[in-house]
Amino acid sequence: xxxxxxxxxxxxxxxxxxxxxxxxxxxxxxxxxxxxxxxxxxxxxxxxxxxxxxxxxxxxxxxxxxxxxxxxxxxxxxxxxxxxxxxxxxxxxxxxxxxxxxxxxxxxxxxxxxxxxxxxxxxxxxxxxxxxxxxxxxxxxxxxxxxxxxxxxxxx
Amino acid sequence: xxxxxxxxxxxxxxxxxxxxxxxxxxxxxxxxxxxxxxxxxxxxxxxxxxxxxxxxxxxxxxxxxxxxxxxxxxxxxxxxxxxxxxxxxxxxxxxxxxxxxxxxxxxxxxxxxxxxxxxxxxxxxxxxxxxxxxxxxxxxxxxxxxxxxxxxxxxxxxxxxxxxxxxxxxxxxxxxxxxxxxxxxxxxxxxxxxxxxxxxxxxxxxxxxxxxxxxxxxxxxxxxx
Numbered sequence: 152x153x154x155x156x157x158x159x160x161x162x163x164x165x166x167x168x169x170x171x172x173x174x175x176x177x178x179x180x181x182x183x184x185x186x187x188x189x190x191x192x193x194x195x196x197x198x199x200x201x202x203x204x205x206x207x208x209x210x211x212x213x214x215x216x217x218x219x220x221x222x223x224x225x226x227x228x229x230x231x232x233x234x235x236x237x238x239x240x241x242x243x244x245x246x247x248x249x250x251x252x253x254x255x256x257x258x259x260x261x262x263x264x265x266x267x268x269x270x271x272x273x274x275x276x277x278x279x280x281x282x283x284x285x286x287x288x289x290x291x292x293x294x295x296x297x298x299x300x301x302x303x304x305x306x307x
Numbered sequence: 308x309x310x311x312x313x314x315x316x317x318x319x320x321x322x323x324x325x326x327x328x329x330x331x332x333x334x335x336x337x338x339x340x341x342x343x344x345x346x347x348x349x350x351x352x353x354x355x356x357x358x359x360x361x362x363x364x365x366x367x368x369x370x371x372x373x374x375x376x377x378x379x380x381x382x383x384x385x386x387x388x389x390x391x392x393x394x395x396x397x398x399x400x401x402x403x404x405x406x407x408x409x410x411x412x413x414x415x416x417x418x419x420x421x422x423x424x425x426x427x428x429x430x431x432x433x434x435x436x437x438x439x440x441x442x443x444x445x446x447x448x449x450x451x452x453x454x455x456x457x458x459x460x461x462x463x464x465x466x467x468x469x470x471x472x473x474x475x476x477x478x479x480x481x482x483x484x485x486x487x488x489x490x491x492x493x494x495x496x497x498x499x500x501x502x503x504x505x506x507x508x509x510x511x512x513x514x515x516x517x518x519x520x521x522x523x524x525x526x527x528x529x530x531x532x
Contacts, residue, residue, distance in 0.1 A: 203454055208457055
């Protein structure tokens with residue numbers, strides 16, 4: 152039981168860390184000019200110079216959705232530890248799983264919105280950066296850990 | 308000794324600012340405006356001296372991508388002189404109050420060619436040493452949404468919904484529990500009435516016993532809670 156618990160918590164924390172890194176580092180697009188999105192456009196020509204990201208509507212939606220996914224994943228972690236000590240034997244970590252699945256869905260929304268809408272402001276020569284890839288990796292991790300929470304039953 | 312030190316400090320303070328005092332001019336950093344609308348460019352200054360009667364304000368304009376500045380407004384000797392030949396001919400209005408150190412102007416009917424940097428220079432004789440301050444004008448077709456408005460709105464709505472759902476859940480649980488409690492109390496009350504109506508005759512002596520047993524039951528229920 153303890154090993155299972157540790158494994159699940161490790162998976163959850165891994166998804167959370169990926170979410171944090173993906174949201175905080177502004178490297179959703181990389182190219183010759185520099186890196187840009189989610190929060191800053193940085194050019195490395197003649198020393199690093201960063202400006203706030205283009206204030207369009209879609210980039211703000213992606214920002215909001217990524218922050219919401221982090222919030223929901225943190226709430227899910229807190230709820231897990233609460234339910235670990237208050238749940239009866241044989242009970243399911245339903246609430247924890249629901250919040251984690253919602254967090255995964257929010258990351259998915261963010262990834263989809265960015266993929267579909269970014270060609271509007273990103274030139275063709277630029278490619279997706281590592282933050283974007285980390286967001287897409289965090290999505291299945293969050294989803295799987297959420298499903299595990301829903302299926303898991305508490306044993307003594 | 309102390310009074311001597313105090314006098315020396317006051318004298319020192321009196322001497323030093325005369326060399327380091329200068330006029331400080333404040334304008335905005337950037338102004339955003341729509342095509343065809345008016346914009347107010349504000350300019351005020353801070354000076355250690357009283358506002359003199361010879362205070363002057365002057366605004367100069369440097370278009371984006373150009374190195375030359377052109378003067379568009381000058382206030383001196385109590386009169387304002389507006390641009391009558393340059394790019395802002397008949398489009399400048401003086402709305403400031405020099406007595407209150409305000410040298411603001413209004414530019415009317417903006418166009419995309421008006422993008423540029425406006426510099427305000429104020430002088431308050433004898434306080435004339437100061438650095439002019441600049442404000443950038445950006446003219447838009449449609450005002451872009453400020454960074455963070457939509458982000459905050461989405462986050463706020465989702466979290467608000469979450470809080471609402473939690474509150475409604477606990478409210479429902481509370482109401483249902485109260486209803487169940489009321490129902491059980493009324494059932495118990497009905498049983499009591501029927502029991503007392505059936506056995507009124509021979510139960511004259513049994514009633515006080517029953518009342519005391521009921522009281523004991525209620526006390527035990529309260530203990531359990």
